[in-house]
Each structure stands twice: as structure tokens, then as C-alpha cells.
Amino acid sequence: MTRAILAIDVGETRTMACAFSATDEVLFQKLVASDLTSRANAFQAMTDLIDEAQQVKELDITAIAVDAVGQVNPASGTWFGMSSLIKDNIPLAAMLQERYQLPCFALNKVYAAAFAELTHGIGQESQNFVYLDVATHIAGRVVNHGRIINGTHQYAGEFGHTVVDFNSPIQCTCGRYGCVETFASATGMSNVAKRLIDQGERTVLQVDDTGCVTMKQIMSALSDGDAVAEMVVEQASRGIATLIANLIRAINPAAVVVGGYVVENSTFALRVTDHLDPEAMRLVDDGVTRTKLDWRLMAALGAVTYAQQQLRQ
Ligand SMILES: [Zn+2]
Incomplete structure (x- = not known):
């Protein structure tokens, strides 16, 4: 045993x-x-x-x-x-x-x-970092001098509810408009794609049996040059990059580590990297990297x- x-x-x-x-x-x-x-x-x-x-x-x-x-x-x-x-x-x-x-x-x-990132990942090099998870939703945690900030009601790190678009017509589950999660999470990208399909945009994207346009579908259509997939991915990757720059400015971490199945896609991750603000990047010693752990x-x-x-x- x-x-x-x-x-x-x-x-x-x-x-x-x-x-x-x-x-x-x-x-x-x-x-x-x-x-x-x-x-x-x-x-x-x-x-x-x-x-x-x-x-x-x-x-x-x-x-x-x-x-x-x-x-x-x-x-x-x-x-x-x-x-x-x-x-x-x-x-x-x-x-x-x-x-x-x-x-x-x-x-x-x-x-x-x-916690895994702290004990098995970037924490072996730095005790000050932000972990950002981009998946069905967007969330993360700030690790400050080796301690995870969890907040008064254990709700710290809800980075997905950072407003990055004042003109957005899409209301978030939190009640506000323009939260990055509404268009840059897997759910958000699916919703944006569905909205564009409903508006009659020409695309190969289709809503599946579960009522979603999957990340897999979107990335496949993107590689075939689909204009709607391009709009969805461009907006989402720009949103994530803006969020990362905001976090760097607000928290001054030594590193930002991203994980989750959305950024696990190399094409998407590269798009995010392309949109990172060079001035904000200058402030983060160990850069923005994808987690080395199995997501x-x-x-x-x-x-x-x-x-x-x-x-x-
Ligand atoms: Zn929100």
C-alpha cells in the first residue's frame, strides 16, 4: 500500500x-x-x-x-x-x-x-508574483512575499471583473459593463462569437449542442482565416494583455504567470504577448510566462x- x-x-x-x-x-x-x-x-x-x-x-x-x-x-x-x-x-x-x-x-x-505555483513553479524563483488563470472564467491570486492574498471574504483575485471597456454593451454577471471576462474568457469568447453569428456575420463558426462556440472551433477557424474568429481572438488577447499591464502597474510583481486552457493554446498566448505594453513589461523583472505546471x-x-x-x- x-x-x-x-x-x-x-x-x-x-x-x-x-x-x-x-x-x-x-x-x-x-x-x-x-x-x-x-x-x-x-x-x-x-x-x-x-x-x-x-x-x-x-x-x-x-x-x-x-x-x-x-x-x-x-x-x-x-x-x-x-x-x-x-x-x-x-x-x-x-x-x-x-x-x-x-x-x-x-x-x-x-x-x-x-499555491502549486508557489510551491512547485515560479515560487522557486520569486516569492512576489501574480498568477492569472484564463479558462471558463478569469481569476487569479496575488502572492506577496510568499503569502497568497485571499481577502476579507476569501474573494481576492477576481481579476476577470476588471473593467477594460467603458463602451461595452455586454453586461457581466457582476452587474457591470466591460469586464474583461465578458469577452476574453472561454465563455466570453463564445458569447462574442454567438453575438456576431446572430448579427449575420459571415463565418464558419457554429453554436454546438451545448449552446457554445468552443475555443477549439474558434482557434481552428482563426487558422483558416475566418474574419469572425479573428475579431474574437484579437479582442480577447488584447483584453488579457491590458489586464496584465493593469496588474503589473497595480501590484508591482516580479513575475506574472498565466495558466488555464485558454492561454494553453500557443497561438492565443502569442497574441497576448504581442499586445503586452512594453513600458509595463519593463517593470516586471521575471516577465510574463505561461505556467510550467500541467494546467x-x-x-x-x-x-x-x-x-x-x-x-x-
Ligand atoms: Zn464583472
Whole structure:
């Protein structure tokens, strides 16, 4: 039997169980579709995955660490609202601890990714950096002298709600207009593409069965010279670059590290680099780089490393 800590990585679209050994080797991994429509469904999905991992004969699970979307207080393990519709607070770590009689932890997914960056990534070179995650949504964390700034209500790092366009007609989920997330996240790009399709622009892009225009579709159309894909990617990459320059000016980090499946696309990442403001870049010693960690695993790795650190204290 190999001792392992089990991460349950709860995203908007998928929930993953991932068991790591003490040397960060992945010993078990399973993905299911996320169901965040109710507290009971989300908890059930987590416990199903934990139960399955516990059945694996070679594994001795010694602790559980959940990293989830939404506000999470890592000190208490409380999950504040699972979605924009369900806002009740869940003592998640305590509920899991009672059920499994193991040390259990809960933290925000982007907080966990920033923790992985601190312990396994850029943190090995710098203790002052910004981690920016560009995926279904846009969020991140500021790491200042080795400490992740989490804010009064554990909601720091909502960089996606930075207004970069005063003239935008698109209202954000936060109620304002012109937030960078409304056009530069994967969801935002899909919405912009759909709006252009509705306006009758000539394009090969199509809305799929799930009601989205996927990132994959957009990047493929871009390489074929599609004008709508060009507009979508140009606006999004300019938005991300503007956000990065704003963060550099506001925070003065030594480095900015970007992660998430949107910037994982090299063509998109290059566009962002092209739009970075040279004057702002002069102020960031270690530059703007893509994470060297596996974006699929980094939040789970961060959650497990957080648990290891707590257990040592
Ligand atoms: Zn917003």
C-alpha cells in the first residue's frame, strides 16, 4: 500500500479525483461531469469519487483536500455558495472529516493553483508574483512575499471583473459593463462569437449542442482565416494583455504567470504577448510566462501540497 493524499478538484464543468504520493506521483485519477445544481448533488459526486478511490487496493488515503470553484475559506474549510444560484454556506471540510474520519481540507480552486505555483513553479524563483488563470472564467491570486492574498471574504483575485471597456454593451454577471471576462474568457469568447453569428456575420463558426462556440472551433477557424474568429481572438488577447499591464502597474510583481486552457493554446498566448505594453513589461523583472505546471493537475497538486503543509504544522 502506498500512502496518498486525495484531491477532489471541482470545476464548473468537471470534477476530478486525483491521488498524489508524498513525492507528487499521480497514483489514481478519475474525471466525472460536475453537477453544481444543488448542494446535495455536488457533495454526492465528491463522496462517490472518494469512495471509489478508497476501494483501490494499493492506495492508503491519509487525507482529503478539495479545491472548488467559488469562495472557500481555507482555514475553516467552509464553501460559500456553489454557484451563482446556490449561495448557502457548506462546512465542507468538516462534513468530509466526519464521514471519512480523516484530516480534510477545502480551498478555492484558483487559490490551490496559485499555491502549486508557489510551491512547485515560479515560487522557486520569486516569492512576489501574480498568477492569472484564463479558462471558463478569469481569476487569479496575488502572492506577496510568499503569502497568497485571499481577502476579507476569501474573494481576492477576481481579476476577470476588471473593467477594460467603458463602451461595452455586454453586461457581466457582476452587474457591470466591460469586464474583461465578458469577452476574453472561454465563455466570453463564445458569447462574442454567438453575438456576431446572430448579427449575420459571415463565418464558419457554429453554436454546438451545448449552446457554445468552443475555443477549439474558434482557434481552428482563426487558422483558416475566418474574419469572425479573428475579431474574437484579437479582442480577447488584447483584453488579457491590458489586464496584465493593469496588474503589473497595480501590484508591482516580479513575475506574472498565466495558466488555464485558454492561454494553453500557443497561438492565443502569442497574441497576448504581442499586445503586452512594453513600458509595463519593463517593470516586471521575471516577465510574463505561461505556467510550467500541467494546467489539468495544478489545482489538485496545490490542494494536496496545502494539506501536506497543514499536516506538518
Ligand atoms: Zn464583472
